Amino acid sequence: MSKQINVALIGNPNTGKTSVFNALTGLNQKVGNYPGITVEKKEGVCKLPRGVKAHIIDLPGTYSLNASSLDESVVIELLLNQNNKDFPDIAVVVTDVENLKRNLLIFTQIKDLQIPTILVINMADRMSYKGISLDIEHLEKELQTKIALVSTRKKQGIDELKQLISNYKDVSVKPCLDIASIDVTYFENLKKTFPNQLMYKLWLVITQDVNFGKVDRNEVDAVADFKTKTNADLKRLQQKETIKRYQFINNVLKVGQTIDVTQAKDLRTKFDRILTHKFWGYIIFFAILLLIFQAIYDWATVPMDFIDASFASLSEWLANLLPDGAFTSLLTEGIIPGLGGIVIFIPQIAFLFLFISILEESGYMSRVVFLMDRVMRRFGLSGKSVVPLISGTACAIPAIMATRNIESWKERLITILVTPFTTCSARLPVYLIIIALVIPEGRFLGLSYQALTLMLLYLIGFGTAVISAYILNKVLQIKSKSFFVVEMPNYKLPLFKNVVLTVVEKTKAFVFGAGKIILAISIVLWFLASYGPGEQFNNAEEIVKTQFASQNLSDEELQNKITSHKLEHSFIGITGRAIEPVIRPLGYDWKIGIAIVSSFAAREVFVGTLATIYSVGSDDEETIKNRMAGEVNPILGGPLFNFASGISLLLFYAFAMQCMSTLAVVKRETNSWKWPSLQLALMSSFAYIVALIAFQLLK
Amino acid sequence: MNTIVQNILAFSAVGLAVAFLIKKFFWKKSKPKKACGNEDCGCH
Numbered sequence: 001m002s003k004q005i006n007v008a009l010i011g012n013p014n015t016g017k018t019s020v021f022n023a024l025t026g027l028n029q030k031v032g033n034y035p036g037i038t039v040e041k042k043e044g045v046c047k048l049p050r051g052v053k054a055h056i057i058d059l060p061g062t063y064s065l066n067a068s069s070l071d072e073s074v075v076i077e078l079l080l081n082q083n084n085k086d087f088p089d090i091a092v093v094v095t096d097v098e099n100l101k102r103n104l105l106i107f108t109q110i111k112d113l114q115i116p117t118i119l120v121i122n123m124a125d126r127m128s129y130k131g132i133s134l135d136i137e138h139l140e141k142e143l144q145t146k147i148a149l150v151s152t153r154k155k156q157g158i159d160e161l162k163q164l165i166s167n168y169k170d171v172s173v174k175p176c177l178d179i180a181s182i183d184v185t186y187f188e189n190l191k192k193t194f195p196n197q198l199m200y201k202l203w204l205v206i207t208q209d210v211n212f213g214k215v216d217r218n219e220v221d222a223v224a225d226f227k228t229k230t231n232a233d234l235k236r237l238q239q240k241e242t243i244k245r246y247q248f249i250n251n252v253l254k255v256g257q258t259i260d261v262t263q264a265k266d267l268r269t270k271f272d273r274i275l276t277h278k279f280w281g282y283i284i285f286f287a288i289l290l291l292i293f294q295a296i297y298d299w300a301t302v303p304m305d306f307i308d309a310s311f312a313s314l315s316e317w318l319a320n321l322l323p324d325g326a327f328t329s330l331l332t333e334g335i336i337p338g339l340g341g342i343v344i345f346i347p348q349i350a351f352l353f354l355f356i357s358i359l360e361e362s363g364y365m366s367r368v369v370f371l372m373d374r375v376m377r378r379f380g381l382s383g384k385s386v387v388p389l390i391s392g393t394a395c396a397i398p399a400i401m402a403t404r405n406i407e408s409w410k411e412r413l414i415t416i417l418v419t420p421f422t423t424c425s426a427r428l429p430v431y432l433i434i435i436a437l438v439i440p441e442g443r444f445l446g447l448s449y450q451a452l453t454l455m456l457l458y459l460i461g462f463g464t465a466v467i468s469a470y471i472l473n474k475v476l477q478i479k480s481k482s483f484f485v486v487e488m489p490n491y492k493l494p495l496f497k498n499v500v501l502t503v504v505e506k507t508k509a510f511v512f513g514a515g516k517i518i519l520a521i522s523i524v525l526w527f528l529a530s531y532g533p534g535e536q537f538n539n540a541e542e543i544v545k546t547q548f549a550s551q552n553l554s555d556e557e558l559q560n561k562i563t564s565h566k567l568e569h570s571f572i573g574i575t576g577r578a579i580e581p582v583i584r585p586l587g588y589d590w591k592i593g594i595a596i597v598s599s600f601a602a603r604e605v606f607v608g609t610l611a612t613i614y615s616v617g618s619d620d621e622e623t624i625k626n627r628m629a630g631e632v633n634p635i636l637g638g639p640l641f642n643f644a645s646g647i648s649l650l651l652f653y654a655f656a657m658q659c660m661s662t663l664a665v666v667k668r669e670t671n672s673w674k675w676p677s678l679q680l681a682l683m684s685s686f687a688y689i690v691a692l693i694a695f696q697l698l699k
Numbered sequence: 700m701n702t703i704v705q706n707i708l709a710f711s712a713v714g715l716a717v718a719f720l721i722k723k724f725f726w727k728k729s730k731p732k733k734a735c736g737n738e739d740c741g742c743h
Contacts, residue, residue: 325705330712517723523716527709660724 004053006086007046007165010075010110011094012103013061014366014489016122018042019152020094021058022497024162043086048166057086063102065109065204066238076208079113080201090168091117092161097127097134098490100257104143104249105242108176111145112200116171118146118164125151126490131260139256144172153495176248179203182240203241207234271491275367278374285368292355293455294447300347307347308623311340330526334612338522341608341624342515345429350507352425356393357502361494365390370488379466380473385415389465392422393458394506396662400669414472416669417679420662421465421655423458425510426603430653431457433607437629438646453650460654518608521598525572525612532570540566572613586652586688587645587695589634596658603658636699644698648691656687 011017025044042058062072065079078084079091091110095103100121111117119139127133140147146164150157164171179200180187187199194202275281315332322328359365372386384406392399399419406412423431431454439450536543544562553561567573576590583593591613599606607624614627631640641649657663657680666676 323701323705325702326709327705327712330709516719520716520719520723523712524720527713 008088334526648695657683
């Protein structure tokens with residue numbers, strides 16, 4: 001049996017830690033959560049020389065071991081708890097060659113825990129651009145470690161790193177700083193009370209504000225003959241510790257690192273001046289947004305049409321192949337159209353995440369956050385709220401969880417309440433299909449009307465979130481204050497591998513996360529649409545034939561009347577007609593009503609539901625778009641999906657709180673039903689009123 | 700595939716789908732040990 005060792009990848013944010021993780025593990029990785037909390041846990045396996053396997057954990061980015069957020073506490077909890085099954089045999093601290101001084105702080109802290117620690121100096125390919133040279137031998141000697149000079153971009157240094165990891169037993173565990181030197185008397189006393197404990201570990205347990213689960217500071221406080229210091233004294237000692245660490249790092253780097261600014265060929269400052277400019281910064285950002293939405297429309301059309309036609313053909317093929325019966329009907333009229341309603345959107349979702357991932361990888365997203373901070377402050381939010389609002393374009397659930405790093409409770413609560421207005425990827429299928437049906441295909445200045453409409457919907461969502469935040473800031477009587485610090489990473493050419501992995505991971509999450517629900521709902525809807533109670537459903541054929549006996553209808557017309565009559569008196573038809581009076585003023589029929597109700601499970605269910613309802617009983621194997629385009633308004637006549645009802649639907653989905661999972665997360669994050677109930681009531685009423693006004697004005 | 704087999708398969712699928720949806724949306728999960736209340740609990 002081959003030996004397996006635990007390796008913890010640790011480092012400051014933006015040091016390329018994930019790139020090193022990807023380079024080591026390739027596709028042998030999985031993403032989950034830490035037990036009991038919702039911090040993302042990435043782990044993977046890497047084969048090392050001599051048949052050794054490394055189980056690698058990519059820990060959340062942290063600046064130091066002085067935790068101030070849940071993400072950071074995960075790192076400390078792992079490093080302090082030797083009983084944890086993931087406790088590392090070796091820690092690999094990833095640093096950025098351009099920010100070595102700051103990045104080394106956490107390295108010295110981990111080293112002092114006497115865990116074998118390797119230093120990775122990443123982005124080594126940038127050294128020549130920045131005029132940086134390193135004396136690796138000196139650094140290894142002074143830091144008592146082994147160093148791997150890595151460039152994930154140029155695929156350099158990874159094999160050397162693997163070699164160093166496999167020789168982890170040779171790495172020194174000698175500490176960088178004698179922690180007792182910050183207060184000799186205090187630590188002597190501590191040593192006497194806990195003679196068998198590592199001083200630095202004890203010090204971390206005493207000074208952290210976060211509850212560590214198994215690592216309990218109460219055990220320290222409970223010892224009668226040891227009196228710890230007041231919080232203010234402990235903070236002063238922590239500051240002293242940090243100063244001493246930086247003194248040590250400065251001395252090491254004085255000889256180990258040389259920066260010749262005359263050799264630097266830096267474009268960063270020039271780029272920053274333009275991209276974060278008070279006026280041009282916003283213009284460039286909106287131009288990039290326009291480009292993204294235009295590309296989503298122009299590039300995704302061909303694969304989308306192909307998928308749509310393939311699902312229609314698959315239904316037809318199966319219908320011809322299998323004998324008639326309930327299961328064949330379930331497959332061809334329930335499951336396949338329902339799943340087709342989600343798979344069709346994969347190209348557009350993938351393109352959206354491709355662009356978002358490129359913007360993040362290139363370092364531009366941090367500039368957007370900085371830019372938006374100026375706007376957000378006027379509305380009572382800080383730049384930290386921008387991160388959840390932007391990540392809300394993928395899904396509101398992780399975005400709401402991302403608010404955990406906002407220190408001010410008021411800002412955090414407001415961000416939680418307004419984030420669901422941001423256009424999430426689940427709204428995208430609804431928007432795309434409705435826009436394709438009701439917005440003409442013409443162009444304005446080379447940009448299609450459809451792409452402009454989509455961008456407008458994104459801006460409406462973001463604008464509503466910001467305005468709601470302003471109102472909530474005035475209404476909520478909670479006093480608090482917060483500060484915003486954002487790190488501007490260097491501009492980089494996005495790594496192809498990282499971009500592809502992000503796109504695959506996000507698209508997979510979108511398809512499989514919603515896919516299971518859509519599959520289940522499609523099956524239930526098929527049942528509800530294929531069966532019904534009473535005479536009207538069971539004797540539909542006779543009733544229709546008697547009703548239309550005097551009219552000379554063709555067989556096909558008669559069959560259509562029977563299908564329509566059965567659907568209307570099926571379980572779903574009865575339910576739909578019961579809610580129809582409420583939604584009719586918005587321009588919707590009962591079938592759209594059912595789709596709205598079922599999409600409360602997940603917004604993207606809307607398209608799948610309509611596809612299933614329109615398929616049941618129909619012999620024509622049509623594409624989803626054509627089926628929807630062919631629907632006739634039963635009251636007003638003409639297409640059901642026209643400009644007025646289409647805009648009304650788009651606005652309804654832009655504002656309505658149509659997501660059960662988001663409500664559950666808001667409840668969990670606020671520990672109260674008050675806030676999600678308020679959110680549901682206000683957002684849904686607002687959506688109804690806006691959709692009503694839009695339809696009544698445009699019809 | 701005769702009618703009975705078709706019906707068994709179809710209704711089993713419906714049963715499984717209903718069970719999945721109930722489990723997904725109505726099954727009570729164990730509560731986290733600690734979460735924020737109406738006030739700033741300082742856990743972040």
